[in-house]
Amino acid sequence: MSSSELVFPGQSVPAKHVNLKLGPGLQQQASYSDPSESTVVxxxxxxxxxxxxxxxxxxxxxxxxxxxxxQESVVGAVTQRQGEGYRVDIGGAHQASLDALAFEGATKRNKPNLKVGSLVYARVSLAHKDMEPELECFDAQTRKSEGYGELKGGFIIRCSLKMCRNLLDPKHFLLPLLGSKFPLESAIGMNGRVWISAKEPRQIIAIARCIEATDPDGGGMDAEGVKALLDTLEV
Known part of the structure; x- marks a missing residue:
């Protein structure tokens, strides 16, 4: 990680690399003086x-x-069947499209049958400000599911995008702390949605309460605070 520097819209960024990949908040623009040159803003x-x-x-x-x-992972809900695929709500300005063949091992004769309301953990394969995003439920390089696909059962929690990035950080304390208390499954989307599943409803409620309390938009609670909260929830 870099030593963080505050930037504002329109500001040039010194991003240069042979295999440069730009994430949220950055865009490559061609130079007016030399079209072959480009800058990142x-x-x-x-x-x-x-x-x-x-x-x-x-x-x-x-x-x-x-x-x-x-390349971002998202948790979405199927809103409509459309031809050979689905429309999926991922919380953006536009709904995303998901081809029925964009699953591990899917063929025209053997493909998943998702219903309206089904939840999926997917990867954004195409995103452009003027087009609907496209999703796929496998790793593009291995063609294996790698955890992507339909999410059955469980519960969706909405939180800030910052909280999702925190949960995806292996060094963040919350999920390991909860996992030491009871078995759980989770799928974390970069779109502010976290899917969780546990054996008992009270455990799911406890996970949801802890995520909300730890969210920077909420209480921003630390590990000691979460341990105390779990004691009051008796899980």
């Missing part, structure tokens, strides 16, 4: 971040409005 205010090898760059800002970006 911020499209929203926040903290500029990059990966250790500086190949991935993004702007970290706390928001509840999701703007789809390629």
């Amino acid at each position: 911020a499209t929203k205010a926040g903290l500029l971040q990059h990966s250790a090898n500086r190949s991935k760059w993004w702007v970290d800002s706390n928001s509840r409005r999701y703007v789809p970006a390629p």
Whole structure:
């Protein structure tokens, strides 16, 4: 990670790499003076971040409005069957499309039969401001599901986008702490939705309460606070 620098919309960003990948809040623009040259500019205010090898760059800002970006994992709900695929609500300005063949091992004769209201954990394969986003439920390189696909049972929690990024960080305390108390499953979308499943309803309620309490938009509770909260919930 970089030492975070605050950037504002329209500000140029020094993002350069052979395999440059831009995440949320950044956009590549051609130079007016030399069309072969391009610059990277911020499209929203926040903290500029990059990966250790500086190949991935993004702007970290706390928001509840999701703007789809390629390669991001999302939790969505099927709203409509459409020809050979589905329309899926992922919380963005536009609904996303999901082809029925975009699942591991799917063929024209053997493909999933999702119903309206079904939940899916998917990856954004195409995202552009002027087009509907497209989803797929497998890893593009291995063609294996890698955890993507229909989510059965469980419960959806909505939280800030910042909280989702926190939960995806292996160093964040919350999910390991909850996992030490009881078995659970989770699918974390970058779109402000977290799917959780546990054996007992009271455990699901406890997970939801802890995520809400830890969310920077909520109480921003630390590990000690969560332990005390779990004691009061008796799980």
